[in-house]
Amino acid sequence: MTAMTASPAPGTAPGTRLVDLFERGLDAPICLTWELTYACNLACRHCLSSSGRRDPRELSTAEAKAVIDELEAMQVFYVNIGGGEPTVRSDFWELLDYATAHHVGVKFSTNGVRITPEAARRLAANDYVDVQISLDGATAEVNDAVRGPGSYDTAVRAMKNLADAGMKNFKLSVVCTRHNIAQMDEFKALADTYGAQLRLTRLRPSGRGADVWDELHPEPAQQRELYDWLLAHGDQVLTGDSFFHLSAYGQSLPGLNLCGAGRVVCLIDPIGDVYACPFAIHEEFLAGNVREEGGFARVWRGSELFRDLREPQNGGACTSCAFYDSCKGGCMAAKFFTGLPLDGPDPECVQGHGEALLAARPEDRAGIPKPSADHSRRTAPARGRRTGPVPVTLARRREDLDRPPVSACAEDPLAGLRAP
Amino acid sequence: MPGIDMDRAWDLHPQVSVRPEPFGALLYHFGTRKLSFLKDRRLLAVVQTLKDAPTARDACATAGVPAPDLDRYGAALAALHRSSMLVERTP
Numbered sequence: 338m339t340a341m342t343a344s345p346a347p348g349t350a351p352g353t354r355l356v357d358l359f360e361r362g363l364d365a366p367i368c369l370t371w372e373l374t375y376a377c378n379l380a381c382r383h384c385l386s387s388s389g390r391r392d393p394r395e396l397s398t399a400e401a402k403a404v405i406d407e408l409e410a411m412q413v414f415y416v417n418i419g420g421g422e423p424t425v426r427s428d429f430w431e432l433l434d435y436a437t438a439h440h441v442g443v444k445f446s447t448n449g450v451r452i453t454p455e456a457a458r459r460l461a462a463n464d465y466v467d468v469q470i471s472l473d474g475a476t477a478e479v480n481d482a483v484r485g486p487g488s489y490d491t492a493v494r495a496m497k498n499l500a501d502a503g504m505k506n507f508k509l510s511v512v513c514t515r516h517n518i519a520q521m522d523e524f525k526a527l528a529d530t531y532g533a534q535l536r537l538t539r540l541r542p543s544g545r546g547a548d549v550w551d552e553l554h555p556e557p558a559q560q561r562e563l564y565d566w567l568l569a570h571g572d573q574v575l576t577g578d579s580f581f582h583l584s585a586y587g588q589s590l591p592g593l594n595l596c597g598a599g600r601v602v603c604l605i606d607p608i609g610d611v612y613a614c615p616f617a618i619h620e621e622f623l624a625g626n627v628r629e630e631g632g633f634a635r636v637w638r639g640s641e642l643f644r645d646l647r648e649p650q651n652g653g654a655c656t657s658c659a660f661y662d663s664c665k666g667g668c669m670a671a672k673f674f675t676g677l678p679l680d681g682p683d684p685e686c687v688q689g690h691g692e693a694l695l696a697a698r699p700e701d702r703a704g705i706p707k708p709s710a711d712h713s714r715r716t717a718p719a720r721g722r723r724t725g726p727v728p729v730t731l732a733r734r735r736e737d738l739d740r741p742p743v744s745a746c747a748e749d750p751l752a753g754l755r756a757p
Numbered sequence: 758m759p760g761i762d763m764d765r766a767w768d769l770h771p772q773v774s775v776r777p778e779p780f781g782a783l784l785y786h787f788g789t790r791k792l793s794f795l796k797d798r799r800l801l802a803v804v805q806t807l808k809d810a811p812t813a814r815d816a817c818a819t820a821g822v823p824a825p826d827l828d829r830y831g832a833a834l835a836a837l838h839r840s841s842m843l844v845e846r847t848p
Contacts, residue, residue, distance in 0.1 A: 358780045358796075365776070367783065367792065412776040414785035414792075440774070442787055464772070465787055506790075 356595050362647035365411035366637065367601045370615040373401070373429065374421040374607050375712035378450050381473075381484045383512065383553060385616055386606070387544040388421040389714035394608040398428045400628070404605065405432070407633045408441045415442030415465075419615070421607065421712075424451035430459070437465035446471055446510060448488060449495025457495075457502035469508040469536065470495050475523035479516050483553070496531040508536045508575065515552070518559040521566045525574070536575040537567070539582075542674040542684075543616040544708050550675070560687055561586065582667035582683045585660035596669055599624070599646035603637065606710070611636045613646060616670035619709050653680025660688060676705035760835045763814040763827075766848040767807050767834070773842050777801060789841055800833055811848050 376391035377384075396404070408416065416436065423429055424447050436443050444467040452460075452468070460466050470492050474480030477489035499507050509528040511517065517524070521537075528535040542550035555563060564583045567574065567590055578592040593601075598614040605611055609627040612618055624643050625636035637643065652658075655666045666672075667683020675684040676698055682690035698705065734741075743753035761767065769775065772788040781795040782804075795801050802820035803813075810816035813834060814827070822830050837843045 363778055363783075412774070414774055414776070414783075414787075442785075467790060 356593060359593065359595060359597070359601055360647065360649065362600045362643065364638070365413050365634075366603055367414070368417065368597070369408070369413055369603060369605065370417045370419060371404075371605045372419050372421060372607050372615070373423040373432070374426050375710075376425050377420060377422040377448075378425060379422065379448050379485050379488055380714055381488075381545070382549045383473075383483060383514075383540060383544075383546040384713075385541055385543040385546050386419075386421065386618060387708055387711045387713050390712045391421075392608055392710075392712060396607065396609050396627075398431065400609070401428070401432050402435055404609075404627055404633060405436045405439055405441055407627075408436075409439040411634055411637075413441060415444055415467075418443055418445035420446075422448055422450060424456075430456075433463075433466065437463055442466070444469065444508075447495070448484070449492045452495035452498050454498045454501065457498035457504060460499065461502040461504035467507060468499060468504065469510040470499075470533070471510050471512075472524075472527075473512050473514060474517050475520035475527055479520065482516070483514065496527075496533060500531040500533075505532055507531075507533050509533045510536045510538065512538055512540050513555060513563060514540055515555050515559065518555050518563055521563070525570070534575060535573075536577065537563075537579070538577050539579040539668070539671075541616040541668065541670055543670055544618065544711075545713060547674050547705075547708070554685065557687075557689070560685060564590075564687075582664050582671075582685055583687060585658075585664040585687045589663055594663065594665070596665060596667075598622070598669055599640075599643040603643075605633065611640070613642065614670060616668070617673065619673065619706055621673070621706070622670075623709070651680050653678065655680070655682055655690070658682075658688065658690065673706060674708075676702070760831055761813065761838050761843070763817075763831050763834075764812045766811055766846045767813050767816075767838075767843050768846040769804065769807065770842055770844050775801070775804070784837075784842055786840070786842055791840060793837065793840055793842055795833075797833075800830065803830060803834070804837070807843075808846070 372386055374391055374395055375386065375388045377388040380389055423445055433443055442465045446469040449470050460468055472480055472492045473483045474489065480489040496509065509524065511524055525535050540546060540550065540554050560583060564586050567576065567580065568588060572591055576590065576592060580590055581592065581594040584590055584594050598617065602614055603611055604615040605627060606618065611624045611627060611633065613622040613624060622642065624640035627633045652661050652666055655661045667686060669679060671684050672679050675695065677684055677691065677694050681694065684691040684695055770786060772786055774785045776783045781797050782801040784793040784795065795804065799820055799822060803816050803822065806816040806819045807813065810819060817827055817830050834843060
């Protein structure tokens with residue numbers, strides 16, 4: 338989310354905080370994530386949407402434009418476009434221009450593969466576009482281990498192209514892992530080199546992230562290191578309100594410090610399904626589809642799931658904790674995909690309340706929910722299909738034939754005629 | 758904190774979008790990419806009246822701001838000015 342300032346509130350009853358107003362939800366989301374495609378040229382190990390292959394049910398250009406029309410009518414200021422790799426959609430630039438012409442700003446995340454010098458000039462010329470280049474290591478070694486060989490060079494080339502085109506203040510977007518927490522100063526320096534702003538987000542056990550979360554999520558001491566670094570850098574670094582669970586260390590970080598799922602944020606996935614948040618691609622958090630009658634507005638305003646999320650939440654096991662008011666029990670998706678109860682502590686609770694619960698998970702992780710959709714590229718034939726050799730009969734031509742038999746479709750009147 | 762001159766003409770920055778909400782309004786500045794909130798419907802009315810009012814003081818009067826509250830509304834406008842949401846306008 339963008340930086341926020343709240344103007345003083347004349348006439349408002351003392352004690353009314355914005356957080357309390359937002360908990361009840363808004364007429365339209367502030368910050369909407371829209372994954373345009375599940376297709377991706379990379380196969381990042383922690384991909385939150387398990388992307389790779391395009392889904393044949395993907396929204397068409399016309400359907401995507403209809404969604405933009407709705408967002409304009411609802412006065413959604415901007416959308417965060419992602420994927421997959423959104424720029425591999427052949428109509429990506431058309432949709433980008435359509436959105437900005439219809440007063441819907443676009444902030445899009447990319448691995449940089451299509452950010453050529455020409456594309457960079459086009460982006461720099463549009464005031465209503467912002468770009469986030471994803472990079473998960475300040476060195477090629479750390480980054481490529483997670484995002485794949487060559488992905489560091491691709492991202493750096495894209496940043497150079499944007500800087501050369503005069504694009505100011507685009508974002509360098511980093512998912513914080515065990516292997517890059519020590520690189521925060523280097524990330525900041527890298528962003529500064531290209532006139533970009535650093536944006537840090539939390540690793541969630543969503544999508545393929547569930548498979549690598551145990552080995553990649555920051556260790557407790559690293560969480561503290563990150564918290565101190567964030568406090569020291571304040572407003573200079575964006576976090577998308579991602580680390581509110583760290584607020585339980587004491588001082589709140591800048592931002593709303595609230596789980597916005599279904600209240601101020603949501604996700605539209607490539608096939609039009611609307612989920613409570615980008616990190617919760619699971620039936621449990623599916624609110625509807627933009628193709629249904631009434632479209633997105635009806636899902637946002639009428640879905641039963643979203644109505645429930647806008648009710649005051651029960652702190653459950655956390656209610657008695659002195660820090661509940663600052664962390665509100667943490668991230669719903671992080672709890673869900675690690676198999677922890679939703680009304681209990683965050684798996685990365687900084688007071689240590691999640692540790693025993695994590696340790697009690699079964700070795701084989703049985704019973705822990707899996708994402709509803711997996712578009713990972715297959716490295717083996719799909720399960721359930723026939724595997725092994727395909728039987729084919731090869732035979733020699735019958736010896737009494739000196740040429741192939743005449744096809745039933747042969748139109749030549751002399752077809753099959755043998756000269757005496 | 759420095760205030761704004763209530764006897765001059767003001768308007769929202771041309772790159773600012775306003776979305777009314779039950780509690781007041783959301784403001785988004787496409788240039789600075791910052792979001793702001795108006796926690797009060799009357800403040801929203803003031804902000805919306807600015808462009809047609811000769812001065813900020815007149816805009817407050819038109820929006821029905823009671824005289825004792827004028828300073829607080831002035832402070833709210835000054836905060837919006839500091840975040841580049843408001844700009845001075847030649848009447």
